[in-house]
Amino acid sequence: MTEKAYIGVGSNLGDKVANCQAAVEKVDSLPGCSVRARSGLYRTEPVDVEDQDWYVNGVIRVDTDLPARGLLMELLAIEASMGRVRKQKWEARIIDLDILLYGNHRIKEEDLIIPHPLMHSRRFVLVPLNQLDPDLVHPVSGRAIWQLLRACGETGQDILPLGA
Numbered sequence: 001m002t003e004k005a006y007i008g009v010g011s012n013l014g015d016k017v018a019n020c021q022a023a024v025e026k027v028d029s030l031p032g033c034s035v036r037a038r039s040g041l042y043r044t045e046p047v048d049v050e051d052q053d054w055y056v057n058g059v060i061r062v063d064t065d066l067p068a069r070g071l072l073m074e075l076l077a078i079e080a081s082m083g084r085v086r087k088q089k090w091e092a093r094i095i096d097l098d099i100l101l102y103g104n105h106r107i108k109e110e111d112l113i114i115p116h117p118l119m120h121s122r123r124f125v126l127v128p129l130n131q132l133d134p135d136l137v138h139p140v141s142g143r144a145i146w147q148l149l150r151a152c153g154e155t156g157q158d159i160l161p162l163g164a
Contacts, residue, residue: 024038
C-alpha cells in the first residue's frame with residue numbers, strides 16, 4: 001500500500017544546498033519511493049547548540065511503498081553514502097534526513113518515532129512543511145500544520161528563505 005510521507009532534509013556542512021539537492025535526488029531514485037513535492041529551502045539558525053554554522057532545511061513529500069522501517073533504513077543509507085558519520089546528538093552534519101510523518105501512522109520504537117517527536121515545536125520543520133501542506137493534520141495533536149506554526153510564534157529561531 002502506498003503511503004504519503006514527509007521527510008525533513010537538512011545540512012550545515014560543506015555545500016549545504018548541493019547536499020540537500022543530492023539527498024532529494026537519492027530519495028527520488030529509491031525503489032518504491034517517488035518525490036511528489038518539495039518545499040523551498042531555508043537558511044535556519046541552529047537550535048539547542050552553539051558554535052555551529054547555520055543549516056539549510058527543507059521538506060519533501062514522497063509517495064512510498066516502503067514500510068516506515070524500510071524507509072528509515074534507506075534514509076540512513078543515503079546519509080552514510082553522503083559521508084555522514086553519527087557520533088553524538090546535535091552535531092554538525094553533512095546531511096540529515098528525518099521521517100516527520102508517515103501517513104497517519106503513530107510508531108514508537110527505540111529508533112523510530114513517528115510523528116517526529118519534536119516537529120511540532122521546530123520552526124525549521126514547520127515553515128517548509130506549512131509551505132507544502134498547511135492544512136495537513138498532525139496525527140497526535142489533531143492540529144493543522146499552520147496552527148502548530150502559529151503556536152510556535154515568530155521568535156526563538158531565525159529562518160530565512162534561501163537567497164534572503
